[in-house]
Amino acid sequence: MELQPVPGWGTIPRMLRDQAEGHGPLDAVVAGDTRLTLAGLAAGAGETARALMALGVARGDRVAVWAPNSPEWVVAAFGIWDAGAIIAPLSTRFKGLEAADLLGKVGAKVLLVAEGFMGTSHLGMLAGAAGGPADGRPHSGLPDLEHVVVLGDEPAPSRPGVLSWAGFIAAGAAVTRDDAEERARSVDPDDIASIMATSGTTGTPKGVMLHHSQLLRGYWDWAELVTLGEGDRYPIIAPFSHGFGINAGLLACVLRRATMMPIALFQPDELMDLIERNRVSVLAGAPPMFFKILDELDGARAGAGTAAGGTTGAGTEDAAGASPRRRYDVSSLRVAICGAAAVPPELIRRLADRVGLERMINAYGLMEGTVVSMTRPGDPVEVIAATTGRAVPGVTVRIVGADGGDLPVGEPGEILIGGYGVMRGYWRDPERTAEAVDGEGWLHTGDIGTLDDAGNLAIVDRKKEMFIVSGFNAYPAEIEGLLLRCPLVGQVGVIGVPDERQGEVGWAYVVPPPNVTADPDAVIAWARDNMSNYKVPRRVVLLDALPVNANGKLDKPSLHARAAAEAAAGTR
Template sequence: MLENFWKDKYPADIPFEINADQYPNILAVLKESCQRFADKPAFTNLGKTLTYGEMYKLSGDFAAYLQKHSGLQPGDRVAIQMPNVLQYPIAVFGAMRAGYVVVNTNPLYTPREMEHQFNDSGAKLLICLANMAHLAEQVVPKTGVKKVIVTEVGDMLPPLKRTLINFVVKHVKKMVPAFNIPDAIKFNDALAKGKGQSFTEASPTNDDVAVLQYTGGTTGVAKGAMLTHRNLVANMLQAKAMMGNSIKDGEEVLICPLPLYHIYAFTFHCMAMMISGNHNILITNPRDIPAFVKELSKVRFTGFVGLNTLFVALCNDETFRGLDFSQFKVTLSGGMALQQATAERWEKITGCKVCEGYGMTETSPLATVNPIKAIQLGTIGIPVPSTLCKIIDDDGTEVPMGERGELCVKGPQVMKGYWQRQEATDEMLDAEGWLKTGDIAIIQEDGFLRIVDRKKDMILVSGFNVYPNELEDVMAAIPGVTQCAAIGVPDEKSGEAIKVFLVKAPGAELSEEQVKAQMRDSLTAYKVPKFVEFRDALPTTNVGKILRRELRDEELKKIANK
């Protein structure tokens, strides 16, 4: 039995199982934690801190506004589109407490991507940052969104600082294009209207969907993974358990540079750290390394959740290398492969080992992780408690220990399925609850797993999934393109970079910059290719299917021969 194999692979301070039914829903965890840690800091951003008690009160005010003024019905979907600001947890927990399903939306989405997600999810309400409200203005009339709430970066700050920050962002940095959305309401006005108002606290079952988290899955069509209250509660308990006794309740200061709308940061900072009563420092723009490091210098942080790209950028910063790391004890890495050289350099500079994990949107996301006190670089660790892993061949047969095959995961954190896409669900999930990850892995004798390849053609750019099908759809629409393909190639900064190949029609004039410009109009920035190559023909099967793998192998050979 698989259970027998895994049972003795766990360190003494980590349980083999958690009770996924310990809480009836996320709201029960929220209430308990906000009462237990009422005076403890929950989130800090731009110098302003919200305690757990304050966050609970504000999310209640927002829930009251939503129930009384939004016109939504229980179970309706609420799209939340903002970066790491204090408004985010207030909006998320307010929407959940009011009885709605959260749809996390990337603020970098183009109108095309927003329109698909809003229509696919059936979102009725959008809460967005003013910086992208001009895009919402274009998109909302084409969707079922009935109401829009707009917030500015500094809205949760004290009055004077709020006015200054919002003025600078809008008028000095010119980051807020003009927009006109009829009947849109300001976030702070919504909070004011709901303040002190009574509302009916939602009481969802553990099988009710809490979050629709969009992912490309195994194809380029963005699909909503239905993550239930039980999925997310289980994963927060699993994440907490895997920390063992290294993380102390109510005592840790965690740096949060990864976007909360991404499932990795969402589950860790909004869920696992909530149940632990710990303090999350929200970094709104981690790409601004000098400003980021300045924020780090203000706190004695004990933990950091990041990915390879970010570790490299920080290690290259002289000021970062001079920070006080005396309290630093936990670094977690996920979202993309951790390079050994990066991990070793990070440890040398900070004195803290990097603990790599593995997961997917469909697993809420954590599936495996290295125990903090037993890290094996180059592996993705062991399954989190109450989780089983197996390796199968192309026929679905489990392979012997140490052999490579597709990694499959089973546990209480595995999604309910894809929103309104039963066929896609059936491709990923079997009748016994095993999820096919599409990644090729090996299970070692000691229970640690290693990812050795990727079965599907997905490209992973700085932790974000990019699907060739979507890129190729956009390229195919460019006048003069007769064939096209997209692949991922190794990249020191982002893990993988996008390279596209195009065949032009006879006489067509098309440059690399024109291709990038046209793709930039339809795609988020990280989906725009770094490399463009024109060819006379692309390799295909005998039925004309382009062989992306052959193109990728060619690129890897070029790199190996350099």
């Protein structure tokens, strides 16, 4: 499949101007009663840039955003880019110390913050970090941080150094529109656009540097392979503080003139209303989210009896006189993007049968390497389920052994990434940059994978998730992929647990398929019949649902904590 080349914008500010000038009336952002056109987004970004410049923000300065997904977040991001500054998003899950550490690491000059989200005072947490403020300012322990601005209509707390959004924008009048326009057009394609924090699972968080032209190309191609375009309505559930949310959501929608719907707090029970009410056409998430859709649809169908009426309307009463679940209209959904190492084939087939999707896409990317591989139109279910597709144009994938040599087809090894998508490095951390990107420009991902004859990349596991059973390397993602073939397993998470005799053994946390009664011993028996003995889980624990993190992905730390508690209680 040959992709259309990215237009010659070079920078995000030039891209936004071109879209606003040629397609200004199109909806860029819809959230509740808020509607923002492309022209309105460009105007709001310009006002924000003037206000930042009035605070002394120069090209290359870092501006942090600590807030949930919202239209204000979108305007702030494009305003930061217009000002030639670098955006540094902070997770809303951060506590004060975590936020202070990252703000200090990137040397943020301005912080844009949502105060009071879910009853939390982010400013209060920040003020309490690093020994508390000396002068009442929430950022006294951060010498680079000169200004804090409260996003939205909320009044700013009466604290020194904290501005309301209205006051912030009003002060921008000191900067002319011509000066702001000159600044936006002076941004270079090679300038850094964002510093994205990694998860910090292997130590303190690192700041990944990504530049304008790299992001434009990566997510232009991503959007084309997804077939995202005008008329699509796409809820952004992944936080904007995460690479997928800001790049494959916020940026991709403006690149392709799709309508984004920022979701501040995703509630699974509201998912069906979200799809029906907004006529959602593109949806991205992890397998648990799509299982939720199917569970709701199957529950509604089971309760609808023999009533006619298609996919919408109220169901009839059941035999006991109880009202069944309502039937939802999800016919607007046409594309689903499911980023996971292994996707149950049955999930793909059920989505195609029950929802009528045009496309189901699996993909692989990482903060340090942007978009790496994606499945393509026409790929069979088995390829989408078991692999993340082929490398995208301009990206090269290698599988290497411990000696750094390339491995043959089908043999697992570390995934190395080359090409335009590789990060510039970690912010102010040359030592860890050198550990991640070698002298020839190859990114050492730390992921274990295989390539097939067609170039499809399968993610076997993360190096850090690997555990060793009696000397054999066991990869949870591989074991999960095998267990998903068991008819008693609908969803599964596998972890390694210490064992006196074998060093480590696998525990599998299993959610049975709908209307299936599973037995742990039966799952283990199936595994013994179908898997190498060292891959067979020592223990199977049945759950109603797997724990997931803020991005909807399997929360492995939660499973490890649960296993440790169960082991300590002697419930092995």
